[in-house]
Amino acid sequence: MKKLVSSLLVCTIAVMMSFSSIGIVQAKQQTHEEFLQEVERKLKNAGEYVYGGQSFTVSSSSDFLNYIRSGADINDQLKKDYLNDLKDHLNKYNGKIVATFYGNENENDLGLYGAVILVLKELEVNPENFEGYNIVNTFENVDFSIASANPYYYRLAIEAANPEYKIKITDQFIEGYYTFGKGMDNFGYSCDNTSMFLTSLLTVKDNYAQYVTDAKKIILNYEKENGFIGEEMYTNYVNSDSTAYAMMAFSAIGDVNQSYRIYSLLIQNFETENSGLFGYKDNQNVSEYSTKDAAISLYYFKEFIKNGDHVYTVVSRDDATCYQDGKEIRECMICGHQETTVLKQLDHQYVTTVVNPTVNNQGYTLHKCSLCGDEYKDQFVTAMQNSAIQSVDTSDQTNILLYVSAVIISGMSIIYLLRKKSVL
Numbered sequence: 359m360k361k362l363v364s365s366l367l368v369c370t371i372a373v374m375m376s377f378s379s380i381g382i383v384q385a386k387q388q389t390h391e392e393f394l395q396e397v398e399r400k401l402k403n404a405g406e407y408v409y410g411g412q413s414f415t416v417s418s419s420s421d422f423l424n425y426i427r428s429g430a431d432i433n434d435q436l437k438k439d440y441l442n443d444l445k446d447h448l449n450k451y452n453g454k455i456v457a458t459f460y461g462n463e464n465e466n467d468l469g470l471y472g473a474v475i476l477v478l479k480e481l482e483v484n485p486e487n488f489e490g491y492n493i494v495n496t497f498e499n500v501d502f503s504i505a506s507a508n509p510y511y512y513r514l515a516i517e518a519a520n521p522e523y524k525i526k527i528t529d530q531f532i533e534g535y536y537t538f539g540k541g542m543d544n545f546g547y548s549c550d551n552t553s554m555f556l557t558s559l560l561t562v563k564d565n566y567a568q569y570v571t572d573a574k575k576i577i578l579n580y581e582k583e584n585g586f587i588g589e590e591m592y593t594n595y596v597n598s599d600s601t602a603y604a605m606m607a608f609s610a611i612g613d614v615n616q617s618y619r620i621y622s623l624l625i626q627n628f629e630t631e632n633s634g635l636f637g638y639k640d641n642q643n644v645s646e647y648s649t650k651d652a653a654i655s656l657y658y659f660k661e662f663i664k665n666g667d668h669v670y671t672v673v674s675r676d677d678a679t680c681y682q683d684g685k686e687i688r689e690c691m692i693c694g695h696q697e698t699t700v701l702k703q704l705d706h707q708y709v710t711t712v713v714n715p716t717v718n719n720q721g722y723t724l725h726k727c728s729l730c731g732d733e734y735k736d737q738f739v740t741a742m743q744n745s746a747i748q749s750v751d752t753s754d755q756t757n758i759l760l761y762v763s764a765v766i767i768s769g770m771s772i773i774y775l776l777r778k779k780s781v782l
């Protein structure tokens with residue numbers, strides 16, 4: 359009975375596993391262009407839901423950036439209002455960008471500089487010459503000894519900076535917030551923090567390869583069934599925001615399989631009936647925060663899938679053997695395109711064993727393939743009964759040993775025979 363139950367359990371698990379893998383494999387058979395348009399629609403809906411009808415100022419630059427990047431139609435009025443505010447701001451602060459946080463002014467906020475510069479680039483306004491101000495130059499000349507950024511906005515500072523300055527900012531970011539093996543610390547470690555960190559490395563990932571590897575591993579530790587959790591201590595349940603951020607991070611560093619896979623989790627488990635609007639814990643109630651985080655994250659995913667690369671997954675595999683080639687068929691999860699790879703026939707991997715002769719049986723060297731079990735024998739050594747000495751090949755150490763033992767055995771036999779004779 360126990361056996362029956364356990365074998366039933368094994369069957370159930372096997373069925374579940376095969377279903378879940380089918381779930382991932384399931385090809386939608388749409389073109390990459392159609393898929394991209396679908397993602398763009400979701401992104402646009404998310405952006406409109408969160409930011410539609412708002413106007414933006416210097417202090418809300420990162421929101422404006424999110425809105426623009428969601429694909430929103432930015433009308434002239436919106437653009438004019440923002441640029442007027444920026445002009446007034448620069449006039450007031452002698453060309454500097456100054457963040458105000460709870461009444462405190464900070465003229466060394468790298469994140470806000472980054473946001474302003476990126477907004478201007480999106481609006482096709484030159485940040486090096488805006489109303490006579492060179493914002494890029496001011497950005498590069500902040501007092502770096504006291505400069506800082508909200509850890510969630512280093513992402514914008516690094517993206518906006520020129521190559522050398524990027525490195526300087528990234529080093530400061532890592533030193534202040536990253537612990538190898540644990541991730542980004544911003545009031546604790548979490549999936550969201552480390553995902554935001556990894557996304558920040560988008561334009562510098564080649565310079566920080568060991569951090570990319572470390573952060574990827576850490577983020578995947580937060581994955582549970584159907585999504586990602588925030589952190590073990592408090593938000594130990596899968597949620598839309600953590601899942602979206604994980605997708606964003608893998609998109610930013612160019613991991614097509616992971617980002618597509620996590621995108622599927624996000625859509626299946628957290629997107630509500632309204633395309634592009636997401637629920638925090640499930641797909642029932644729209645959450646503005648989750649939708650905002652989805653909008654930020656879907657932008658990175660959209661940018662990444664724009665290149666149209668196939669997202670392959672293995673659908674069948676016949677391993678190569680010692681006698682014939684194998685093949686692996688991979689299928690694109692988006693468009694269903696198949697690609698077959700021939701797996702070259704393998705060479706036998708013979709393991710050699712020397713079998714010593716005995717009094718009655720000859721010795722030999724056995725060669726047995728560890729892959730397929732094929733075997734053959736050679737270097738036969740005659741059984742010792744029939745004049746072991748002559749047949750022993752002394753060319754290697756094993757045989758020298760055999761030779762020596764054979765000599766001893768023969769000597770002993772002679773003594774034995776002599777004694778026998780004397781007894782007779």
Ligand SMILES: [Zn+2]
Binds near residue numbers: 669693
């Ligand atoms: Zn494809």
Ligand SMILES: [Zn+2]
Binds near residue numbers: 706730
């Ligand atoms: Zn073999």
